[in-house]
Amino acid sequence: MKNIIFIKKKIQSYNKKINVSADKSLSIRWxxxxxxxxxxxxAYNLLMSEDVIATLETIKKLGIKVKIYKNYCEIFGNGIGxxxxxxxxxxxxxxxxxLGRLVLGLLIRSPHKIKLIGDxxxxxxxxxxxxxxxxxFGAKFYYKIKNKLPLSILGSENIKGINYFEDKxxxxxxSSVMFAALNxxxxxxxxxxxxxxxxxxxxxxxxxxxxxSKTKKYDFIDxxxxxxxxxxxxxxxxxxxxxxxxxxxxxxxxxxxxLIRNVNVxxxxxxxIKILKKMGAKIELEKLRNYKGEQVSDILIKSxxxxxxxxxxxxxxxxxxxxxxxxxxxxxKAKGISHFKDxxxxxxxxxxxxxxxxxxLNMMGIKTKLTKDSIKIYGNPNLKIKKLITIKNYLKxxxxxxxxxxxxxxxxxxxxxYDQDSINTSFPSxxxxxxxLNEN
Numbered sequence: 001m002k003n004i005i006f007i008k009k010k011i012q013s014y015n016k017k018i019n020v021s022a023d024k025s026l027s028i029r030w031x032x033x034x035x036x037x038x039x040x041x042x043a044y045n046l047l048m049s050e051d052v053i054a055t056l057e058t059i060k061k062l063g064i065k066v067k068i069y070k071n072y073c074e075i076f077g078n079g080i081g082x083x084x085x086x087x088x089x090x091x092x093x094x095x096x097x098x099l100g101r102l103v104l105g106l107l108i109r110s111p112h113k114i115k116l117i118g119d120x121x122x123x124x125x126x127x128x129x130x131x132x133x134x135x136x137f138g139a140k141f142y143y144k145i146k147n148k149l150p151l152s153i154l155g156s157e158n159i160k161g162i163n164y165f166e167d168k169x170x171x172x173x174x175s176s177v178m179f180a181a182l183n184x185x186x187x188x189x190x191x192x193x194x195x196x197x198x199x200x201x202x203x204x205x206x207x208x209x210x211x212x213s214k215t216k217k218y219d220f221i222d223x224x225x226x227x228x229x230x231x232x233x234x235x236x237x238x239x240x241x242x243x244x245x246x247x248x249x250x251x252x253x254x255x256x257x258x259l260i261r262n263v264n265v266x267x268x269x270x271x272x273i274k275i276l277k278k279m280g281a282k283i284e285l286e287k288l289r290n291y292k293g294e295q296v297s298d299i300l301i302k303s304x305x306x307x308x309x310x311x312x313x314x315x316x317x318x319x320x321x322x323x324x325x326x327x328x329x330x331x332x333k334a335k336g337i338s339h340f341k342d343x344x345x346x347x348x349x350x351x352x353x354x355x356x357x358x359x360x361l362n363m364m365g366i367k368t369k370l371t372k373d374s375i376k377i378y379g380n381p382n383l384k385i386k387k388l389i390t391i392k393n394y395l396k397x398x399x400x401x402x403x404x405x406x407x408x409x410x411x412x413x414x415x416x417x418y419d420q421d422s423i424n425t426s427f428p429s430x431x432x433x434x435x436x437l438n439e440n
Contacts, residue, residue: 010409011409013253013256014258016436017260018246019261020260020429020433021047021426023236023237026236026237028051029198031052031055031075032103035106037075037231038078039077041231041232044236045236047426049424058093064082081109085114091115092117094118095122097350101175102172104134105175105176105178106180110155113153114152119396121350123149124395129168129172130176130177134153134177136164138159141154159184161184161186161188161189164189164191166191169318171197171268174190181224182226184225189220189221189222190219190220190222191220192218193217194219196319198294201266202293203223237263238261238264239264242426243263243299245405246260247260247299249410250302251276251281257301258437261298263299271317273299275312275316275320275327276327278310279331280304281304285297307333308335309337309338314341314342317342321345325399326403332366332379332411337377337379338379339375340374344373349399356394356400357375360389364413383411385413386412388415388416389416390415390418391415392417393418396419398427401417401420405434409434
């Protein structure tokens, strides 16, 4: 029973200041790019979650020295192409799609086959979205089950830049191609549907030859292989995906106020704030500042008793793709019928999140209409749950666990939520912060 939590009471009113866990996307990208730099790079506030630890273990297997201290992490980079490739090397991406897909871009010169494996959830996800463009560079892939993990990659010495159209709005696919371009001669040109742009900002900051132009629908990115990447230090801000759960907790709690300090509010990630504000949430950015190309801010949230339904514009989808589960919970407590569409990508995450969102809301007594890529949520501002709800068998998706926890704390009823350790992939301190909010 140790890995199950029971929630029987709503959260009390609170007025607090918190820090959420460090940005996972930036943490993983820092580790991988520091491994390609020359010299010692240092990160402060690196997220020490399972996904990031798996990334550190990956570069260590590839011959990169790592030192972890109390307040920072050091990586001793060997430069571009500085990985040491051993025979029969196996890399375990665990639950991390970001690690699994991005590292393949850095392995396209491997002279030996490298096997990539992952956990049960990651092994169900589609890897053809990155192996197809990486094959264009000259890498070869070998599968047991086509397009799924485990797979093996065999690189090539003759890696040339490619032209690629990224049509899914996937930052992981775009970044995998960008990382491969670091090893490719000539120019790699990408036309990409809009998605988060952490990799582009890091490339610019590191003075990697990159040129970006934008239209309403697409970003056009040209990359040339750099002569070298200089070692760099980075203080990683808080993760907006982690902050989103506390934005919603405070919005739905009674008479509460919360300041979340030092959060990455990159405009390609702030869809959740735009959507929640359209629904009547009271959210403000304070002390907005620029840090090495990224926007960082404190976020102030106050409770809201007057939430309204939304017909969510599809153009906000990519900038809120990891937050829709928790947005659905706000729709459940809003007045009217909310409609979210063009969300087939949600079912390709750690679990089929669109399906799970509907399932949990139905358990709560909320009516939904679900298709393969859309959901209508019939909100009930007076929702009161008076039964036991059990959440389990959800492929240990950390966001399903956290959404269920916030639902229990704001909507009432008795909840039994399995797989508490799922939060270790992205937000190990999640329950500790909730406990502190509940202590006045």
